[in-house]
Amino acid sequence: MDDFVCTLKAGAVTRVRFTDMKGLSEHLSSISSALFVADENSSYAIPENLSDRCLVLSSGEEHKNYDSLFKIIRKALGLKLSRSSRFVGVGGGVVSDMTAFASSVYMRGAKLTIVPSTLLSMVDASLGGKSAIDFDGVKNLVGTFYPADDVIIVPALLKTLPEGEFLSGLGEVIKHAFLTKDKSLYHFLLENKDGIMARDEETLGKMVELSLKVKKEYIEKDPEEKLGIRSALNLGHTFAHALESITNYEVKHGIAVAWGLEMALAMGVEMAVTPADLKESADGLLSLYGYDTSLRIEKDKVPIFRSYKEKDKKRDSSGVQFITLSGWGRYVKVVPDDNLIAKLVAKV
Amino acid sequence: MDDFVCTLKAGAVTRVRFTDMKGLSEHLSSISSALFVADENSSYAIPENLSDRCLVLSSGEEHKNYDSLFKIIRKALGLKLSRSSRFVGVGGGVVSDMTAFASSVYMRGAKLTIVPSTLLSMVDASLGGKSAIDFDGVKNLVGTFYPADDVIIVPALLKTLPEGEFLSGLGEVIKHAFLTKDKSLYHFLLENKDGIMARDEETLGKMVELSLKVKKEYIEKDPEEKLGIRSALNLGHTFAHALESITNYEVKHGIAVAWGLEMALAMGVEMAVTPADLKESADGLLSLYGYDTSLRIEKDKVPIFRSYKEKDKKRDSSGVQFITLSGWGRYVKVVPDDNLIAKLVAKV
Numbered sequence: 001m002d003d004f005v006c007t008l009k010a011g012a013v014t015r016v017r018f019t020d021m022k023g024l025s026e027h028l029s030s031i032s033s034a035l036f037v038a039d040e041n042s043s044y045a046i047p048e049n050l051s052d053r054c055l056v057l058s059s060g061e062e063h064k065n066y067d068s069l070f071k072i073i074r075k076a077l078g079l080k081l082s083r084s085s086r087f088v089g090v091g092g093g094v095v096s097d098m099t100a101f102a103s104s105v106y107m108r109g110a111k112l113t114i115v116p117s118t119l120l121s122m123v124d125a126s127l128g129g130k131s132a133i134d135f136d137g138v139k140n141l142v143g144t145f146y147p148a149d150d151v152i153i154v155p156a157l158l159k160t161l162p163e164g165e166f167l168s169g170l171g172e173v174i175k176h177a178f179l180t181k182d183k184s185l186y187h188f189l190l191e192n193k194d195g196i197m198a199r200d201e202e203t204l205g206k207m208v209e210l211s212l213k214v215k216k217e218y219i220e221k222d223p224e225e226k227l228g229i230r231s232a233l234n235l236g237h238t239f240a241h242a243l244e245s246i247t248n249y250e251v252k253h254g255i256a257v258a259w260g261l262e263m264a265l266a267m268g269v270e271m272a273v274t275p276a277d278l279k280e281s282a283d284g285l286l287s288l289y290g291y292d293t294s295l296r297i298e299k300d301k302v303p304i305f306r307s308y309k310e311k312d313k314k315r316d317s318s319g320v321q322f323i324t325l326s327g328w329g330r331y332v333k334v335v336p337d338d339n340l341i342a343k344l345v346a347k348v
Numbered sequence: 349m350d351d352f353v354c355t356l357k358a359g360a361v362t363r364v365r366f367t368d369m370k371g372l373s374e375h376l377s378s379i380s381s382a383l384f385v386a387d388e389n390s391s392y393a394i395p396e397n398l399s400d401r402c403l404v405l406s407s408g409e410e411h412k413n414y415d416s417l418f419k420i421i422r423k424a425l426g427l428k429l430s431r432s433s434r435f436v437g438v439g440g441g442v443v444s445d446m447t448a449f450a451s452s453v454y455m456r457g458a459k460l461t462i463v464p465s466t467l468l469s470m471v472d473a474s475l476g477g478k479s480a481i482d483f484d485g486v487k488n489l490v491g492t493f494y495p496a497d498d499v500i501i502v503p504a505l506l507k508t509l510p511e512g513e514f515l516s517g518l519g520e521v522i523k524h525a526f527l528t529k530d531k532s533l534y535h536f537l538l539e540n541k542d543g544i545m546a547r548d549e550e551t552l553g554k555m556v557e558l559s560l561k562v563k564k565e566y567i568e569k570d571p572e573e574k575l576g577i578r579s580a581l582n583l584g585h586t587f588a589h590a591l592e593s594i595t596n597y598e599v600k601h602g603i604a605v606a607w608g609l610e611m612a613l614a615m616g617v618e619m620a621v622t623p624a625d626l627k628e629s630a631d632g633l634l635s636l637y638g639y640d641t642s643l644r645i646e647k648d649k650v651p652i653f654r655s656y657k658e659k660d661k662k663r664d665s666s667g668v669q670f671i672t673l674s675g676w677g678r679y680v681k682v683v684p685d686d687n688l689i690a691k692l693v694a695k696v
Contacts, residue, residue, distance in 0.1 A: 009357075066414070073483060073490060105453070108478065108491045109572070130456065135421060142421060143456045144492060224457070 001153075001205035006216045008129050008147045008223040016127065016151045016212060018205050021045075024115065024154045031113070033085040035076050037099040039063075042091035042117040045157060053079060057095065061249065064094045064134045066142075072102035076110075083107035092118040092165075093125040097143070100131030104146035113150040117157045119169025119204075120254050123176065123211040126151045128219045128230075145224050153212075155204040164252055167289070170196070171254030173207060174285055175236055175261050176214040178278070181329035185210040189285055197289075232331035235323045236260030239345065242305040246297055258286055262293040263344050267336055268324030270344070278325060296347040305341050349501075349553035354564045356477050356495045356571040364475065364499045364560060366553050369393075372463065372502045379461070381433040383424050385447040387411075390439035390465040393505060401427060405443065409597065412442045412482045414490075420450035424458075431455035440466040440513075441473040441601075445491070448479030452494035461498040465505045467517025467552075468602050471524065471559040474499045476567045476578075493572050501560075503552040512600055515637070518544070519602030521555060522633055523584055523609050524562040526626070529677035533558040537633055545637075580679035583671045584608030587693065590653040594645055606634055610641040611692050615684055616672030618692070626673060644695040653689050 001018040008014065019027065025047045028036065036046050036054040043056045055075045057068050076087070087110055089099025096114045103112040116122040132143025158166065177186040188210055189196070195203030215233060222229035239260030243251055251259075265282050268274025286293055321333040349366040356362065367375065373395045376384065384394050384402040391404045403423045405416050424435070435458055437447025444462045451460040464470040480491025506514065525534040536558055537544070543551030563581060570577035587608030591599055599607075613630050616622025634641055669681040 066418075070414075077484060077486065077489070105490045105492055107489065108480065108493055132456070136425060138425065141425070141455065142453045144453055145456055 001155075001202070001209050004209075004213070004216075006127060006147075006212075007220060008145075012129075012147050012149070014127060014129075014147045014149060014151055016153060018153045018155070018209070020201070021154060021156045024152060027152060028088065028090075028115075031086050031088065033081060034088050034113075035072070035079055035081055035085070036088045036090060037072055037095060037102075038090040039092070039095050042095065042157075045090050045115065045117060045154070057098075059094070061094055061134070064098055064132075066133060066135070068098055069102055069133055072099065073106055076102070076106055081106070081110065083110050086111040086113055088113040088115065090115040090117060091121070092116070093121045096121050096125045097130070097132045097140070100129075100146055100148065101133055101143050104131050104144040109146070111150075112146065112148040113152065114148040115152045115154065115157075117154075118161055118165055119158055119208075120165070120172060121169075122153055122158075122208050123169055123172050123215070126153070127212055127215055129223065147223075153205065153208055155199075155201040155208065158204055159199055159201075161199075164255075166199075167291070168252035168254030170289060171256075171258035171261075171291070173211045174282075174289070174291075175257055176211045177285065178261070178265075178282060178325060179232060179235060179329055179331065180214045180217065181327075183328060185214060186281065186285065190288070193288060228333070232323055235325070235331060236262075236264045238322050239263040239305065243295075243297070246301050246304055255291070258291045259293055259295055262286060262291075264322060264324045266344055267322060267340065268326070268332075268334070270340055271324070271334055271336065273326050273332055273334060274324055275327065278327065297345055299342070299346045302338075302342045302346050305345060349503075349550070349557050352557075352561070352564075354475060354495075354560075355568060356493075360477075360495050360497070362475060362477075362495045362497060362499055364501060366501045366503070366557070368549070369502060369504045372500060375500060376436065376438075376463075379434050379436065381429060382436050382461075383420070383427055383429055383433070384436045384438060385420055385443060385450075386438040387440070387443050390443065390505075393438050393463065393465060393502070405446075407442075409442055409482070412446055412480075414481055414483070416446055417450055417481055420446065421454055424450070424454055429454070429458065431458050434459040434461055436461040436463065438463040438465060439469070440464070441469045444469050444473045445478070445480045445488070448477075448494055448496065449481055449491050452479050452492040457494070459498075460494065460496040461500065462496040463500045463502065463505075465502075466509055466513055467506055467556075468513070468520060469517075470501055470506075470556050471517055471520050471563070474501070475560055475563055477571065495571075501553065501556055503547075503549040503556065506547055506552055507549075509547075512603070514547075515639070516600035516602030518637060519604070519606035519609075519639070521559045522630075522637070522639075523605055524559045525633065526609070526613075526630060526673060527580060527583060527677055527679065528562045528565065529675075531676060533562060534629070534633065538636070541636060576681070580671055583673070583679060584610075584612045586670050587611040587653065591643075591645070594649050594652055603639070606639045607641055607643055610634060610639075612670060612672045614692055615670060615688065616674070616680075616682070618688055619672070619682055619684065621674050621680055621682060622672055623675065626675065645693055647690070647694045650686075650690045650694050653693060 003017045006014040039059040087103035089096040114126045116126040129145045129147035132140035135141040240256035243256045265279040326332045351365045354362040387407040435451035437444040464474040477493045477495035480488035483489040588604035591604045613627040674680045
């Protein structure tokens with residue numbers, strides 16, 4: 001595990017560091033003027049002596065709203081934080097997205113540390129500067145681009161993560177494996193299943209590092225998702241978001257992404273864009289880790305796949321685009337026919 | 349009046365343009381996907397045919413809160429705006445600060461046009477990227493740095509501005525006159541009183557241009573107020589904010605700034621920092637335009653000047669700093685003794 005930096009805009013550098021529980025405790029205790037935000041699942045990671053500077057939110061996406069945001073801002077105000085103070089989010093994607101948003105708007109921007117406590121947030125929310133809250137039922141409607149300058153990865157935090165959460169994060173890791181021409185993450189996943197599933201700290205740290213470095217390639221080229229490069233990271237996500245919506249979010253995000261990856265590559269093969277052996281590599285890796293890609297949905301739900309995409313923040317005027325791959329790390333946007341979507345996702 | 353551009357960060361250029369009512373109407377009508385935000389005083393400037401895309405907020409600082417913010421975001425959502433749509437704020441500082449904030453957080457950032465309708469917002473809020481709402485009684489606690497790419501200055505909008513509002517804006521203009529080594533704005537103000545007070549469009553346009561170009565000098569060097577350069581624009585503001593607070597905002601902002609300018613220079617003279625003839629130039633200009641700088645406050649209110657500064661977003665650890673001038677456009681930060689503050693601002 002090697003520390004590295006990611007530069008998202010002029011003067012805004014994210015330093016990603018790897019440490020253990022002791023190192024985390026020392027690091028958090030060393031911050032002089034800070035507010036620590038966690039949820040019920042992650043607050044244990046914040047040292048006892050910092051508890052008066054700590055806000056513990058209720059867990060869950062349903063709390064990713066302005067009520068929680070206001071709690072963070074009021075706590076910061078109560079602690080008399082200034083814009084040179086630091087907001088520290090310790091938790092999963094909900095905590096880190098909200099803490100980042102609060103930090104970005106408090107006095108027009110305070111400092112920000114993210115300590116992701118789930119595999120999904122380690123490989124996704126921690127890096128890239130997206131902050132948000134949900135609003136009026138729309139996910140991430142209100143937010144900013146505001147990179148943390150400080151991301152602390154503590155693989156030891158994954159020891160107690162429930163299996164479903166772990167597999168959810170792993171779905172995003174597997175997606176990243178196909179988004180780079182360098183197959184090192186792919187081979188690492190093929191060769192280290194035992195260490196990964198046993199939550200070996202060293203193995204997980206290396207895996208997170210490889211996965212974050214794939215994300216880094218895309219976000220550094222297109223920090224605010226304006227050039228159509230960063231959006232390649234949404235490979236599988238149009239399918240995934242629709243599936244999450246149809247199942248009322250009972251299918252966890254990264255598990256939906258794993259399924260969406262399979263659908264996106266199957267779509268690519270059908271459209272003669274994706275080489276069959278690339279899809280077979282994905283099939284192999286997904287089944288090695290036990291993902292069920294055979295899930296199909298009721299026919300009457302198929303229009304949701306189209307409407308979901310139309311609501312998407314990343315929509316543009318050229319129609320409903322899906323991302324697929326034309327090779328390892330070679331993303332391409334396609335506009336599939338509705339009948340093809342139905343053929344891929346619907347029960348026969 | 350010449351259009352110009354201001355570059356606040358890589359890739360973020362504000363284009364400032366000058367036009368008349370007809371030009372404004374044409375410009376607003378030409379925007380394809382937009383939400384127009386105004387208040388009761390400024391909505392007349394938005395062409396009738398755009399009314400279904402227009403949100404009219406209640407006027408006044410007391411509405412600069414998250415309720416208004418949510419109204420803007422809900423209207424945008426109702427209009428199905430995407431992040432490539434444009435938020436257009438037509439109004440004074442309250443409308444432009446809130447529209448800018450809403451634009452900066454809607455889907456992590458939509459496009460932004462500001463059409464300032466008051467002199468104060470033309471010379472201050474329109475340029476520089478500060479967006480905000482008040483929160484729990486703290487002014488501008490929650491906000492972002494988010495420069496409009498498009499600022500439209502329409503001097504004709506000032507025709508109907510109440511006299512007090514006009515003089516409030518002029519207070520900031522006079523402050524700007526002393527913040528530049530180039531005395532062109534100072535001489536313009538000395539020589540064009542009649543045209544200015546008669547609200548001659550051409551004269552006002554030129555004055556706004558000269559004033560904005562002073563602000564541009566500072567904000568381009570320090571866009572997010574991190575280097576101690578942009579904060580020079582707060583000349584007179586520590587005194588002004590305290591006065592506004594003491595008088596419960598009955599003294600308008602720019603009028604308080606004019607008074608604060610006088611106090612800051614008097615302080616500088618007392619501390620042997622400011623040349624006496626510089627203060628005399630300010631005295632002369634302020635009295636030419638009828639500002640009353642003789643106002644003094646009750647002795648028991650003096651501590652507010654200190655505590656106000658301590659609450660300030662721009663505070664740092666080196667004590668309570670005030671800005672004054674050591675020459676034309678040469679700002680300096682000083683730490684005055686409490687007794688000196690009392691001597692300057694209190695009734696004897």
